[in-house]
Amino acid sequence: MHSFSPVIETLISELMKLPTIGRKSAERLAFHLLKSNPKQAEALAKAILDVKHRIIFCSQCFNATETDPCAICANPERDHTVICVVEDPLNVLAIEKAGIYNGLYHVLQGRLSPLRGVTPEDLRIKELIARLSGAQIKEVIIATNPDLDGDTTALYLSKVLKPLSVTISRIGLGIPMGGSLEYVDEGTLKKALEGRKQL
Amino acid sequence: MHSFSPVIETLISELMKLPTIGRKSAERLAFHLLKSNPKQAEALAKAILDVKHRIIFCSQCFNATETDPCAICANPERDHTVICVVEDPLNVLAIEKAGIYNGLYHVLQGRLSPLRGVTPEDLRIKELIARLSGAQIKEVIIATNPDLDGDTTALYLSKVLKPLSVTISRIGLGIPMGGSLEYVDEGTLKKALEGRKQL
Numbered sequence: 001m002h003s004f005s006p007v008i009e010t011l012i013s014e015l016m017k018l019p020t021i022g023r024k025s026a027e028r029l030a031f032h033l034l035k036s037n038p039k040q041a042e043a044l045a046k047a048i049l050d051v052k053h054r055i056i057f058c059s060q061c062f063n064a065t066e067t068d069p070c071a072i073c074a075n076p077e078r079d080h081t082v083i084c085v086v087e088d089p090l091n092v093l094a095i096e097k098a099g100i101y102n103g104l105y106h107v108l109q110g111r112l113s114p115l116r117g118v119t120p121e122d123l124r125i126k127e128l129i130a131r132l133s134g135a136q137i138k139e140v141i142i143a144t145n146p147d148l149d150g151d152t153t154a155l156y157l158s159k160v161l162k163p164l165s166v167t168i169s170r171i172g173l174g175i176p177m178g179g180s181l182e183y184v185d186e187g188t189l190k191k192a193l194e195g196r197k198q199l
Numbered sequence: 200m201h202s203f204s205p206v207i208e209t210l211i212s213e214l215m216k217l218p219t220i221g222r223k224s225a226e227r228l229a230f231h232l233l234k235s236n237p238k239q240a241e242a243l244a245k246a247i248l249d250v251k252h253r254i255i256f257c258s259q260c261f262n263a264t265e266t267d268p269c270a271i272c273a274n275p276e277r278d279h280t281v282i283c284v285v286e287d288p289l290n291v292l293a294i295e296k297a298g299i300y301n302g303l304y305h306v307l308q309g310r311l312s313p314l315r316g317v318t319p320e321d322l323r324i325k326e327l328i329a330r331l332s333g334a335q336i337k338e339v340i341i342a343t344n345p346d347l348d349g350d351t352t353a354l355y356l357s358k359v360l361k362p363l364s365v366t367i368s369r370i371g372l373g374i375p376m377g378g379s380l381e382y383v384d385e386g387t388l389k390k391a392l393e394g395r396k397q398l
Contacts, residue, residue, distance in 0.1 A: 004292060005263065007249050007250055007254055008254060008263060011246040011249070015243070018228050018232075019227060019228070019231050020227070021228075025219065028289070031263070031287060032217055033217075033247055033251070034250055034251070034254055034288075036216075040213075041248070041250070041251045042251070044214070045244040045247045045248050047210040047214075048210060048232055048240050048243060048244040049240070050209065051206055051207060051232060051233055051240070052232070052237050052240045055204060055207060055233055065204060066205075066206060089203070089233075093203060
Protein backbone atom coordinates (compact mmCIF):
# COMPACT_ATOMS: atom_id res chain seq x y z
CA MET A 1 0.00 0.00 0.00
CA HIS A 2 2.14 2.85 -1.24
CA SER A 3 -0.82 5.12 -1.79
CA PHE A 4 -4.13 5.81 -0.17
CA SER A 5 -7.32 3.97 -0.94
CA PRO A 6 -8.70 4.96 -4.38
CA VAL A 7 -11.61 6.82 -2.75
CA ILE A 8 -9.18 9.09 -0.87
CA GLU A 9 -6.92 9.43 -3.92
CA THR A 10 -9.90 10.62 -5.98
CA LEU A 11 -10.71 13.29 -3.41
CA ILE A 12 -7.06 14.38 -3.28
CA SER A 13 -6.85 14.69 -7.05
CA GLU A 14 -10.14 16.63 -7.22
CA LEU A 15 -8.90 19.02 -4.53
CA MET A 16 -5.62 19.48 -6.43
CA LYS A 17 -7.59 20.90 -9.37
CA LEU A 18 -8.39 23.95 -7.22
CA PRO A 19 -6.08 26.96 -7.49
CA THR A 20 -3.19 27.18 -4.98
CA ILE A 21 -3.88 23.66 -3.67
CA GLY A 22 -0.89 21.35 -4.18
CA ARG A 23 -0.49 17.68 -3.31
CA LYS A 24 0.38 18.24 0.38
CA SER A 25 -2.44 20.70 0.98
CA ALA A 26 -4.89 18.41 -0.81
CA GLU A 27 -3.82 15.50 1.42
CA ARG A 28 -4.31 17.58 4.54
CA LEU A 29 -7.72 18.81 3.42
CA ALA A 30 -8.79 15.29 2.46
CA PHE A 31 -7.83 13.89 5.86
CA HIS A 32 -9.47 16.79 7.60
CA LEU A 33 -12.70 16.00 5.77
CA LEU A 34 -12.26 12.33 6.58
CA LYS A 35 -11.96 13.05 10.30
CA SER A 36 -14.59 15.78 10.37
CA ASN A 37 -18.21 15.49 11.34
CA PRO A 38 -20.17 13.92 8.41
CA LYS A 39 -22.53 16.91 8.51
CA GLN A 40 -19.65 19.30 7.80
CA ALA A 41 -18.53 17.33 4.74
CA GLU A 42 -22.10 17.05 3.49
CA ALA A 43 -22.66 20.78 3.98
CA LEU A 44 -19.54 21.51 1.92
CA ALA A 45 -20.57 19.13 -0.87
CA LYS A 46 -24.05 20.63 -0.93
CA ALA A 47 -22.68 24.20 -0.96
CA ILE A 48 -20.52 23.34 -3.98
CA LEU A 49 -23.47 21.90 -5.88
CA ASP A 50 -25.76 24.80 -4.87
CA VAL A 51 -23.32 27.34 -6.25
CA LYS A 52 -23.19 25.47 -9.55
CA HIS A 53 -26.96 25.02 -9.77
CA ARG A 54 -28.24 28.34 -8.42
CA ILE A 55 -25.69 31.00 -9.32
CA ILE A 56 -25.89 32.52 -12.77
CA PHE A 57 -24.16 35.48 -14.37
CA CYS A 58 -26.12 38.70 -14.80
CA SER A 59 -26.95 39.13 -18.51
CA GLN A 60 -26.04 42.83 -18.31
CA CYS A 61 -22.92 43.12 -16.13
CA PHE A 62 -21.87 39.43 -15.87
CA ASN A 63 -21.52 39.58 -12.12
CA ALA A 64 -22.39 36.39 -10.21
CA THR A 65 -25.99 36.53 -9.03
CA GLU A 66 -29.07 34.48 -8.20
CA THR A 67 -31.39 36.82 -10.13
CA ASP A 68 -31.11 38.28 -13.62
CA PRO A 69 -30.56 41.22 -13.85
CA CYS A 70 -28.51 41.36 -10.66
CA ALA A 71 -29.38 43.54 -7.67
CA ILE A 72 -26.96 46.26 -8.80
CA CYS A 73 -28.18 46.48 -12.42
CA ALA A 74 -31.81 46.37 -11.24
CA ASN A 75 -31.36 49.14 -8.65
CA PRO A 76 -32.93 52.39 -9.98
CA GLU A 77 -31.10 54.41 -7.33
CA ARG A 78 -27.69 53.66 -8.77
CA ASP A 79 -26.08 55.88 -11.38
CA HIS A 80 -26.80 54.16 -14.71
CA THR A 81 -24.44 56.47 -16.62
CA VAL A 82 -21.15 55.13 -15.22
CA ILE A 83 -19.71 51.64 -15.66
CA CYS A 84 -16.76 50.36 -13.67
CA VAL A 85 -14.99 47.56 -15.57
CA VAL A 86 -13.44 44.88 -13.33
CA GLU A 87 -11.87 41.48 -13.84
CA ASP A 88 -14.08 39.33 -11.62
CA PRO A 89 -16.90 39.35 -9.06
CA LEU A 90 -14.43 39.55 -6.15
CA ASN A 91 -13.42 42.98 -7.40
CA VAL A 92 -17.06 44.09 -7.45
CA LEU A 93 -17.35 43.09 -3.80
CA ALA A 94 -14.14 44.91 -2.87
CA ILE A 95 -15.47 48.16 -4.36
CA GLU A 96 -18.96 47.68 -2.92
CA LYS A 97 -17.50 47.11 0.55
CA ALA A 98 -15.66 50.43 0.35
CA GLY A 99 -19.08 52.06 -0.19
CA ILE A 100 -17.65 54.82 -2.40
CA TYR A 101 -19.15 54.00 -5.79
CA ASN A 102 -22.76 54.18 -6.89
CA GLY A 103 -22.55 53.33 -10.59
CA LEU A 104 -22.85 50.05 -12.47
CA TYR A 105 -20.24 47.37 -13.14
CA HIS A 106 -19.06 45.25 -16.01
CA VAL A 107 -17.31 42.02 -15.07
CA LEU A 108 -14.88 40.90 -17.78
CA GLN A 109 -14.59 37.43 -16.22
CA GLY A 110 -10.84 37.41 -16.62
CA ARG A 111 -7.95 39.44 -18.00
CA LEU A 112 -6.05 39.37 -21.27
CA SER A 113 -3.05 37.11 -20.98
CA PRO A 114 -1.31 36.32 -24.26
CA LEU A 115 1.03 33.93 -22.42
CA ARG A 116 -1.86 31.87 -21.10
CA GLY A 117 -3.81 32.14 -24.34
CA VAL A 118 -6.55 34.44 -23.00
CA THR A 119 -7.66 36.62 -25.93
CA PRO A 120 -10.29 39.39 -26.15
CA GLU A 121 -12.83 36.80 -27.37
CA ASP A 122 -12.55 34.99 -24.03
CA LEU A 123 -13.61 38.09 -22.09
CA ARG A 124 -16.92 39.97 -22.00
CA ILE A 125 -15.54 42.82 -24.14
CA LYS A 126 -18.04 42.48 -27.01
CA GLU A 127 -20.82 42.71 -24.45
CA LEU A 128 -19.25 45.84 -22.93
CA ILE A 129 -19.12 47.52 -26.35
CA ALA A 130 -22.76 46.58 -26.93
CA ARG A 131 -23.74 48.12 -23.57
CA LEU A 132 -21.93 51.35 -24.43
CA SER A 133 -23.32 51.62 -27.95
CA GLY A 134 -26.95 51.32 -26.96
CA ALA A 135 -27.39 53.30 -23.80
CA GLN A 136 -26.91 56.41 -21.73
CA ILE A 137 -23.42 55.55 -20.46
CA LYS A 138 -21.19 58.61 -20.09
CA GLU A 139 -18.09 57.24 -18.40
CA VAL A 140 -16.22 53.96 -18.24
CA ILE A 141 -13.79 53.51 -15.32
CA ILE A 142 -11.30 50.74 -16.03
CA ALA A 143 -10.46 49.08 -12.71
CA THR A 144 -8.48 46.03 -13.80
CA ASN A 145 -5.65 45.10 -11.44
CA PRO A 146 -2.45 47.14 -11.82
CA ASP A 147 -0.19 44.30 -12.95
CA LEU A 148 1.11 43.13 -16.33
CA ASP A 149 -2.06 41.38 -17.51
CA GLY A 150 -4.38 43.92 -15.92
CA ASP A 151 -2.50 46.81 -17.56
CA THR A 152 -2.56 45.02 -20.93
CA THR A 153 -6.31 44.59 -20.55
CA ALA A 154 -6.76 48.27 -19.63
CA LEU A 155 -4.69 49.37 -22.62
CA TYR A 156 -6.63 47.11 -24.99
CA LEU A 157 -9.96 48.34 -23.62
CA SER A 158 -8.97 51.99 -23.92
CA LYS A 159 -8.15 51.39 -27.62
CA VAL A 160 -11.35 49.57 -28.56
CA LEU A 161 -13.56 51.95 -26.56
CA LYS A 162 -11.98 55.14 -27.91
CA PRO A 163 -14.22 55.35 -31.05
CA LEU A 164 -17.31 55.38 -28.81
CA SER A 165 -18.26 58.75 -27.38
CA VAL A 166 -17.68 57.99 -23.69
CA THR A 167 -15.11 59.26 -21.21
CA ILE A 168 -12.64 56.51 -20.41
CA SER A 169 -10.63 56.60 -17.20
CA ARG A 170 -8.36 54.28 -15.25
CA ILE A 171 -8.43 54.02 -11.45
CA GLY A 172 -5.61 55.96 -9.80
CA LEU A 173 -2.36 54.13 -9.23
CA GLY A 174 0.13 55.11 -6.54
CA ILE A 175 1.12 54.62 -2.94
CA PRO A 176 -1.67 53.04 -0.88
CA MET A 177 -3.05 54.88 2.17
CA GLY A 178 -0.93 54.06 5.20
CA GLY A 179 1.84 52.88 2.89
CA SER A 180 5.41 53.99 3.23
CA LEU A 181 7.62 55.36 0.44
CA GLU A 182 10.41 53.23 1.83
CA TYR A 183 8.65 49.94 1.28
CA VAL A 184 6.87 50.67 -1.97
CA ASP A 185 8.26 49.06 -5.15
CA GLU A 186 9.73 51.11 -7.99
CA GLY A 187 6.80 50.56 -10.34
CA THR A 188 4.38 51.97 -7.80
CA LEU A 189 6.65 54.95 -7.10
CA LYS A 190 6.85 55.67 -10.84
CA LYS A 191 3.02 55.58 -11.10
CA ALA A 192 2.73 57.76 -8.00
CA LEU A 193 5.02 60.41 -9.51
CA GLU A 194 3.29 60.27 -12.89
CA GLY A 195 -0.08 60.61 -11.17
CA ARG A 196 0.91 63.58 -8.96
CA LYS A 197 -1.71 66.25 -8.39
CA GLN A 198 -1.14 69.96 -8.06
CA LEU A 199 -2.18 71.36 -4.68
CA MET B 200 -25.16 44.41 -1.82
CA HIS B 201 -22.15 44.46 0.45
CA SER B 202 -21.73 40.71 0.38
CA PHE B 203 -22.16 37.92 -2.13
CA SER B 204 -25.39 36.10 -2.75
CA PRO B 205 -26.26 33.81 0.20
CA VAL B 206 -25.50 30.71 -1.89
CA ILE B 207 -21.94 31.90 -2.49
CA GLU B 208 -21.56 33.06 1.14
CA THR B 209 -22.58 29.58 2.32
CA LEU B 210 -19.91 27.97 0.15
CA ILE B 211 -17.30 30.48 1.37
CA SER B 212 -18.14 29.81 5.02
CA GLU B 213 -18.05 26.03 4.47
CA LEU B 214 -14.65 26.31 2.77
CA MET B 215 -13.38 28.45 5.65
CA LYS B 216 -14.00 25.54 8.03
CA LEU B 217 -11.16 23.68 6.31
CA PRO B 218 -7.70 23.98 7.83
CA THR B 219 -5.39 26.71 6.44
CA ILE B 220 -8.25 28.23 4.39
CA GLY B 221 -8.97 31.82 5.39
CA ARG B 222 -11.58 34.23 4.03
CA LYS B 223 -9.57 35.34 0.99
CA SER B 224 -8.60 31.79 -0.03
CA ALA B 225 -12.18 30.63 0.46
CA GLU B 226 -13.43 33.46 -1.80
CA ARG B 227 -10.92 32.50 -4.49
CA LEU B 228 -11.82 28.82 -4.29
CA ALA B 229 -15.54 29.60 -4.36
CA PHE B 230 -15.19 31.74 -7.48
CA HIS B 231 -12.97 29.17 -9.10
CA LEU B 232 -15.69 26.56 -8.54
CA LEU B 233 -18.29 29.00 -9.82
CA LYS B 234 -16.40 29.53 -13.07
CA SER B 235 -15.26 25.93 -13.47
CA ASN B 236 -16.86 23.24 -15.58
CA PRO B 237 -19.97 21.89 -13.76
CA LYS B 238 -18.50 18.37 -14.06
CA GLN B 239 -15.43 19.39 -12.04
CA ALA B 240 -17.52 20.81 -9.21
CA GLU B 241 -19.78 17.77 -9.21
CA ALA B 242 -16.78 15.43 -9.16
CA LEU B 243 -15.38 17.27 -6.14
CA ALA B 244 -18.72 17.17 -4.28
CA LYS B 245 -19.05 13.46 -5.04
CA ALA B 246 -15.47 12.73 -3.94
CA ILE B 247 -16.14 14.44 -0.59
CA LEU B 248 -19.29 12.40 0.00
CA ASP B 249 -17.59 9.16 -1.14
CA VAL B 250 -14.80 9.62 1.37
CA LYS B 251 -17.32 10.11 4.17
CA HIS B 252 -19.48 7.18 3.11
CA ARG B 253 -16.89 4.61 2.07
CA ILE B 254 -13.79 5.18 4.18
CA ILE B 255 -13.71 3.60 7.63
CA PHE B 256 -10.98 3.24 10.23
CA CYS B 257 -9.31 -0.17 10.65
CA SER B 258 -10.53 -1.70 13.92
CA GLN B 259 -6.97 -2.82 14.71
CA CYS B 260 -4.62 -0.01 13.73
CA PHE B 261 -7.14 2.84 13.09
CA ASN B 262 -5.64 3.70 9.73
CA ALA B 263 -8.07 4.97 7.06
CA THR B 264 -9.21 2.08 4.88
CA GLU B 265 -12.03 0.73 2.76
CA THR B 266 -11.77 -2.77 4.29
CA ASP B 267 -11.54 -3.89 7.92
CA PRO B 268 -8.92 -5.01 8.87
CA CYS B 269 -6.87 -2.80 6.56
CA ALA B 270 -4.49 -4.16 3.91
CA ILE B 271 -1.50 -3.75 6.23
CA CYS B 272 -3.01 -5.51 9.27
CA ALA B 273 -4.38 -8.28 7.04
CA ASN B 274 -1.03 -8.90 5.29
CA PRO B 275 0.54 -12.13 6.66
CA GLU B 276 3.90 -11.22 5.14
CA ARG B 277 4.36 -8.22 7.41
CA ASP B 278 6.08 -8.48 10.77
CA HIS B 279 3.26 -8.75 13.31
CA THR B 280 5.62 -8.31 16.29
CA VAL B 281 6.45 -4.62 15.72
CA ILE B 282 4.07 -1.68 15.90
CA CYS B 283 4.97 1.79 14.73
CA VAL B 284 2.83 4.42 16.50
CA VAL B 285 2.02 7.48 14.39
CA GLU B 286 -0.26 10.48 14.68
CA ASP B 287 -2.34 10.14 11.54
CA PRO B 288 -2.78 8.22 8.27
CA LEU B 289 -0.56 10.69 6.36
CA ASN B 290 2.36 9.51 8.51
CA VAL B 291 1.62 5.88 7.62
CA LEU B 292 1.82 6.79 3.95
CA ALA B 293 5.10 8.69 4.43
CA ILE B 294 6.73 5.63 6.04
CA GLU B 295 5.20 3.21 3.51
CA LYS B 296 6.49 5.33 0.63
CA ALA B 297 10.03 5.10 2.01
CA GLY B 298 9.67 1.27 1.77
CA ILE B 299 11.90 0.68 4.81
CA TYR B 300 9.46 -0.73 7.34
CA ASN B 301 7.62 -4.04 7.29
CA GLY B 302 5.81 -4.06 10.63
CA LEU B 303 2.34 -2.93 11.66
CA TYR B 304 1.09 0.54 12.57
CA HIS B 305 -1.06 2.13 15.21
CA VAL B 306 -2.66 5.43 14.26
CA LEU B 307 -3.37 7.60 17.31
CA GLN B 308 -5.63 9.91 15.27
CA GLY B 309 -4.08 12.99 16.83
CA ARG B 310 -1.54 14.10 19.39
CA LEU B 311 -1.77 15.18 23.01
CA SER B 312 -2.19 18.90 23.25
CA PRO B 313 -3.13 20.22 26.69
CA LEU B 314 -3.47 23.71 25.24
CA ARG B 315 -6.06 22.59 22.71
CA GLY B 316 -7.74 20.27 25.19
CA VAL B 317 -6.65 17.01 23.53
CA THR B 318 -6.28 14.46 26.32
CA PRO B 319 -5.24 10.76 26.25
CA GLU B 320 -8.92 9.79 26.09
CA ASP B 321 -9.24 11.54 22.72
CA LEU B 322 -6.51 9.38 21.18
CA ARG B 323 -6.42 5.65 20.42
CA ILE B 324 -4.12 4.95 23.38
CA LYS B 325 -6.45 2.55 25.25
CA GLU B 326 -6.70 0.52 22.05
CA LEU B 327 -2.90 0.48 21.71
CA ILE B 328 -2.53 -0.86 25.26
CA ALA B 329 -5.15 -3.53 24.51
CA ARG B 330 -3.24 -4.58 21.37
CA LEU B 331 0.01 -4.89 23.34
CA SER B 332 -1.53 -6.77 26.24
CA GLY B 333 -3.11 -9.48 24.17
CA ALA B 334 -0.67 -10.32 21.45
CA GLN B 335 2.79 -11.20 20.24
CA ILE B 336 4.08 -7.62 19.98
CA LYS B 337 7.76 -7.29 20.92
CA GLU B 338 8.56 -3.69 20.02
CA VAL B 339 6.74 -0.38 19.83
CA ILE B 340 8.40 2.38 17.78
CA ILE B 341 7.00 5.78 18.68
CA ALA B 342 7.05 7.90 15.54
CA THR B 343 5.07 10.96 16.59
CA ASN B 344 6.33 14.21 15.08
CA PRO B 345 9.36 15.76 16.81
CA ASP B 346 7.65 18.94 18.02
CA LEU B 347 6.20 20.05 21.35
CA ASP B 348 2.93 18.11 21.13
CA GLY B 349 4.50 15.11 19.43
CA ASP B 350 7.22 14.90 22.08
CA THR B 351 4.63 15.20 24.86
CA THR B 352 2.68 12.36 23.26
CA ALA B 353 5.84 10.22 22.97
CA LEU B 354 6.73 10.86 26.62
CA TYR B 355 3.22 10.01 27.78
CA LEU B 356 3.16 6.82 25.71
CA SER B 357 6.55 5.69 26.99
CA LYS B 358 5.24 6.05 30.56
CA VAL B 359 1.98 4.19 30.12
CA LEU B 360 3.58 1.44 28.02
CA LYS B 361 6.51 0.85 30.38
CA PRO B 362 4.69 -1.65 32.66
CA LEU B 363 4.02 -3.86 29.61
CA SER B 364 6.84 -6.17 28.61
CA VAL B 365 7.66 -4.64 25.24
CA THR B 366 10.69 -2.73 23.96
CA ILE B 367 9.76 0.91 23.46
CA SER B 368 11.78 3.09 21.09
CA ARG B 369 11.52 6.53 19.55
CA ILE B 370 12.49 7.25 15.94
CA GLY B 371 15.92 8.89 15.64
CA LEU B 372 16.06 12.66 15.74
CA GLY B 373 18.87 14.69 14.22
CA ILE B 374 20.05 16.40 11.08
CA PRO B 375 18.15 15.24 7.98
CA MET B 376 20.05 13.63 5.10
CA GLY B 377 21.29 16.33 2.74
CA GLY B 378 20.83 18.87 5.54
CA SER B 379 23.48 21.36 6.53
CA LEU B 380 24.69 22.05 10.09
CA GLU B 381 24.65 25.69 9.20
CA TYR B 382 20.93 25.85 8.52
CA VAL B 383 19.68 23.45 11.16
CA ASP B 384 17.95 24.91 14.23
CA GLU B 385 19.41 24.61 17.72
CA GLY B 386 16.86 22.06 18.93
CA THR B 387 17.76 19.71 16.08
CA LEU B 388 21.49 20.19 16.71
CA LYS B 389 20.95 19.34 20.38
CA LYS B 390 19.07 16.16 19.43
CA ALA B 391 21.77 15.29 16.89
CA LEU B 392 24.52 15.59 19.51
CA GLU B 393 22.53 13.64 22.10
CA GLY B 394 21.83 10.94 19.51
CA ARG B 395 25.46 10.61 18.37
CA LYS B 396 26.68 7.09 17.57
CA GLN B 397 30.14 5.73 18.21
CA LEU B 398 31.96 4.69 15.02
